[in-house]
Amino acid sequence: MALSAAACGGGGNTNTSGSTITFAAPVSQTGAFGQAEGLYTLQGYKFCQNTLNAKGGINFGGQSHQVTLVTQDDQSVAATSAQIVDGYNDKGYKFILSPYGSAGTTAVAPVVERNGQVMLDSNGADTAIFTHGYKNTFAVLSPSSTYVTTIIDALAALNPAPKTVAVIAANDGFSQHAAEQGVKEAQAKGMTVVPSPTAYTSSTKVAANATDVSPALIAIKGLNPDVIIVSAHLNEAVAAVKQASELGIKPKLGFAATVAPPTPAFISALGKSSEGVLGSTQWVPEITASDSIFGNARAFLTNFTTTFGWSPDQYPYQAADAAAACEALALAIEKAGSTDASAVRNALVSLKADTFYGHIEFDATGMNTNKPMYVIQIQSSAFVTIYPSNLASKQATWPAVK
Amino acid sequence: MSQLLQAAAYGVVQGGLLGLVAVGFSLVWGVMNVINLSHGALAVTGAYLAWLLNLHFGLDPFLALPVVAIALFLFGYALQRGLINLVINAPIFLTLLLTFGLGLVILNSLQLLFNADDRTIETSYASQSLALGTVNVPYGRLAACGLALAITVGLAAVMTRTRLGHSISATGMDRGAARLMGIRARHVYAITFGISAALAGVAGTMIATVGSFNPTTTPGQLTLDAFVISVLGGLGNMYGALVGGLVLGIAESVGGLVLTGTWVNAIAMAVLILTLIVRPSGLIGKAQYSGRVEV
Amino acid sequence: MSASPLALILEGRKRPGRELLAEWVRTRRLSNSWAAIALVVGFAAMLGVQQVIEPGTMRLLSAVFMFVALAQAWNLIGGFTGYASFGQVAFFGLGAYITAVLMNNSHLTFWLAMPAAIAGGVLFAVLIGLPLLRLRGHYFAIATLGAAEGSREVINNMTPVTGGGLGITIPTFGDQAPTPYFGKPGFYLAFLILAALSVAVSALLARSRFGYAMVAVHEDEAAAGAVGINTTSVKVIAFAVSGAIVACAGSIYAFQQIEFYPSDVFDPSFTVLMVIMVVIGGSGSILGPLVGAVGLELLSQFLRINLGSYNQLIFGAIIVVVVVFFPQGVVNFFRDAWRLRRISLLDNIRRYRL
């Protein structure tokens, strides 16, 4: 079956089969992201490829084109990702799906730009990627600047809303940018940021991937913030929750963190201590839009989790990002009616599509404009959507700490 | 002030845990002149073992310690006997490279077996803490610290009072002479490495209990910590690892509070380098093996 | 005093440099110039290869060339001089950041930024070399490791200048670019030249008085001092030349990458790879690091491309096997085997086992 969203894909079942189209991606199979975020991203790409092909591939010019996914391990090293993408260019692979993470995507973006390839960014959220005027990189996901602001918005909507928050941030681009915007949002909502609004750049800044964040926690001990927000990746967030308990630091209302809580690894690393933690996420299964490939968000979740053996309560959202990136590329190719990279790029610029991932539309910098972020809470070891309220599946347990 | 006290208290218990990580590493380095880059991987192997025992049999991590220690001892013994002894007389780089390769094999196997997710062993007590006024001392790290102290004292007693200990230190100081005394170096080395692996396993179990671990970033971090601590404390000194661990733990905790950002890490390295320049034998005493006879 | 042969020897010759140069030119033969010829032929061959390969393959080979330079650089201090630095990546990161900061913040051309990076590498080598090269063995290793980790943290925290953990970008697009981007053929050439220069510098040093001084320092510093070798300056110069090469590699690498973070260019695995390449290839020679770098980088890429999740596991296992069977390095093993007309891996294992 063809993609319904495509304007020119009228042929449907009668299409003859055309040449296959290659989507190429550097993926992290070993190293820090191997068997973790890198794997989830790869699963998302694979799921997209399989589903797409089962539904008849990409249709244009009266032919249906199957998609081949080509991947190579980048060992979780950014320079290797870039090298792989250059290698793909030799083989004529113009359609690139991003590696996992901001560092890898940042390294690949200029390569794609020079080679005239097109990249769909699934999991690189650092706003820095979009400030260099790259024309060939398009991100389906929301940028880093929204990760903490959405948490603040969710907190402001809760009852009781926090009056004071503390922000701990890792020393990496993604986390610092997220914290910066988050602090502004908190102040706009009338919250007090302790120990100071710039603490995330000094006393509550922690090393990226730190497993000991006690100095930052001690810096806020005694200040009794209502909520502690951790703008960081998994290691730092896990350490923050554990060590806060060790140090007798109890936020009055609860904990929130950016990318860590909506990952199964967060629950496995914290066990019961993960209960009640809020986390911002790129995708939730309650999203209402749908498309003809994956169906709606709930159907995506059901089919994806069955295919790869995940629990529907704990799913890796990175896979949804990946599948959405892959889908956006397919839609653009169909819209362009061609496998010419610049035609596809132009099609991406004007793409407007509703998908299981929500509305996809790119602005001049390549960001998915107006895509909202969502907030989940961990309840009984399951991700529960609590924000925005129209998508909330359950009430938030609030205050989260007893 | 109360923040400083809290930081100091946390630094002490954290330092004990760090000492536990380093004690086995320091032993192997001192006795065999081998810098074991797979030490962190062995610790994480122990952590997975304790985690599995907890997951499937509900075994408390402290009760799992003997099982982990014995299993890791046997693994370590076999590694030394079957592999590391093959290049033990080679220049230091070779054992370094061998253990680096070994570490890659171990941690990639773990990653493929258990995936790369962070794991923890959940207990009802480890993340609780003893409140002394405004200062909280976490039980889990306190226990780990006590364990480090007990193990260090025990190891020192073994080394100074038992036949085995004498064999180990004699082999460490002069292998040729030890051989003349009828000590089987192959066996003694294997036992030494086995003990070190067992201690690594114990440390890994404690880390799994008070924090979390994964097969990708934890091993390298632990090996680096052990490396730094062994040098700080003084090589081959039985109490060196503990002292080095405490120094590092307190410095990171208090320094992290006083200095903004992550400058503390830069300062820690500066302290390390200064220690090396001023007192290459470590912060306490003279190194036991400084007069080593190389054969 | 009689003019006995001994007295003549003891008096020594004091010939002018011009005479020595003339003699050097006169004595050039095929037999004593083969290394230089091989280098030129190799360089030309790689230029030829460039004409027939795809740009992406050029990038892969650029990485190989870079590791050739890095391995040669490490070999100068770790192999010849016997000071195993575990912090050479500090020079790499420093070179990368000096280049990026100058090109990004000061809009300086690469042709000034790269020499500045090299100068920075030399300066840093002298600054940390003077105190640290007094330490021996493991203590030097751990101290240099500390220096590398420490310098990464300094870069990480100098946010206003370096961008800190937020990374840094070299402007390469449009009229913002202080130097037009080289592109893949350009970087292939840049790394090839760097590799060839590092091999040439190593080979020239190895055959010079300085080369013998490095070997003497490696074997015995007291004895080296007794025959008039200024051990301090030999060590510092070897460290500085090594640092200069690594900083230059870091500089070119930074320009090639465009955007990077401190953790990318201070990654300790760069140092580990340098050590592995030199030791497995055969330390203290010119060919050893060359063979080690080319062999291991190609092997690592091959495994990465073909073995998926298992590639690092197999790579680790290969290191273990090579260390056990070729403890003196592959090149040294085959050289000895050729000399003795006898190949025996068992002899090899017997040599170092307990």
Add this chain to the structure above:
Amino acid sequence: MIAPSAPADAPVPILEVRGLSRKFGGVWALRDVSFAVAAGEVLGVIGPNGAGKTTLINLITGHLRPSGGHVLVGGIDVTKQRPWVIAHDGVARTFQIVKPFRGVTVRENVAIGAMHGNHRDRSVREALETADQILELVGITHRAGSAPSELSVADARRLELAKALACRPRLLLIDEVMAGLRPQEIESAVGLIHQLRESGITIVAVEHVMKAIISISDRIVVLHHGSILTSGTPDQVLSDPRVIEAYLGHRFARRRAT
């Protein structure tokens, strides 16, 4: 600045040590040792194990730093100078425990001395030529291409001497080059030292082999517990009852008597 102790018109001694002392931990290895060596002289230094002989050499060549006192070479104070500076002043030495450069051949070992020592050869090629001449002089030309580890004890000592000679010293300090050698090897070594002396090199020889030291020395200094017990011509020293009693022991005394 140190004033010369000799009268102004007397020739400056090539080596002078003044009040030289060195402490290890709390123990004096050498205490307040003073003597002078005139150009062209051969000075023997004897003493039992632990008397401080090797420490004395290490202090003169800068391999150890003195706890007190001064070393003057050709009237110039070189106390606390680094070893290579002293080597460039024309002072060469051998090591009691031989220290060859194991990574290179015997010939290259000697060449390293030739290219870095006092009158430095300016190219490797020249240094290798010099090495060949010196190897012939000390009689190990046939081992030129060998690795140092393959040498016999006697040849290793010769190599040690060859390395020192390659530095073209005006003052040569030899530390027990004859220990453990067979009688005929000692004889040839003695012959070589005589030859060196004739070519104008001043020699300070620390030696255990009595017969050898007597035959080569103009004067002998006896060290005991880090201090000078006595000094004088070989005959004076050997007939000194303190030396015979306290140091040389009864066996040697008896042998002298018969």
